Amino acid sequence: MVRGGGVEVLSAAKMNAASMIKALKLLELMSGLESITMGGREPKPKNEIEFPTELVASSPQWIELPGDVTANILQRLGALEILQSAQKVCTTWWRVCQDPAMWRVIHITADCGYRYGLIRAMFRRAVDLSQGQLLDLNIENLGNDELLNYIVDRSSHLKRLALQNCFDISGEVLVEAVKKLAHLEELHLIIMPPVEA
Numbered sequence: 001m002v003r004g005g006g007v008e009v010l011s012a013a014k015m016n017a018a019s020m021i022k023a024l025k026l027l028e029l030m031s032g033l034e035s036i037t038m039g040g041r042e043p044k045p046k047n048e049i050e051f052p053t054e055l056v057a058s059s060p061q062w063i064e065l066p067g068d069v070t071a072n073i074l075q076r077l078g079a080l081e082i083l084q085s086a087q088k089v090c091t092t093w094w095r096v097c098q099d100p101a102m103w104r105v106i107h108i109t110a111d112c113g114y115r116y117g118l119i120r121a122m123f124r125r126a127v128d129l130s131q132g133q134l135l136d137l138n139i140e141n142l143g144n145d146e147l148l149n150y151i152v153d154r155s156s157h158l159k160r161l162a163l164q165n166c167f168d169i170s171g172e173v174l175v176e177a178v179k180k181l182a183h184l185e186e187l188h189l190i191i192m193p194p195v196e197a
Helices: 012-031 053-057 067-074 079-084 091-097 116-129 145-154 171-180
Strands: 002-004 007-009 105-109 136-140 160-164 186-190
Touching: 067 091, 079 105, 079 116, 105 116, 116 145, 145 171
Parallel strands: 105 136, 136 160, 160 186
Antiparallel strands: 002 007
């Protein structure tokens, strides 16, 4: 873990381990198992995670889960977590994350500590991974005219669009986008004032 200016940054290996633990805990909840441990020991708190050598040496049982079960578990993570971490855990998860069905619903927000440029690039990647199968999209604090046009050009089957605090989308571009989305059933425009502490 690297500390700088009061900010903690996890290395790629530790970030992957953190995502893996989160997904394994979801699996535990879904399957009713008493406990899932990593290498025979309970995972450490997030700020103390070490990538266990036992996972590298042997193939964990959760790798052998059917693809749809793995997809269900991974979809409980956010789009950014999937793109930034989960798909890098193993080749099985990478393959599941490349399936367009995994990207039919995308919820993404800019409130997660990433730079806007990086978030927009990852968002475009998620839209591309959907291969035109995107049906439900929720964007918070991120949208602009260019991004909305990118979505519309690649997501003609979109049925639900929610834009929250997307102040950089002009009314003209929004109207034209809605006209192009023939299958659109729901449009949510949400403006919320900032919360001051």
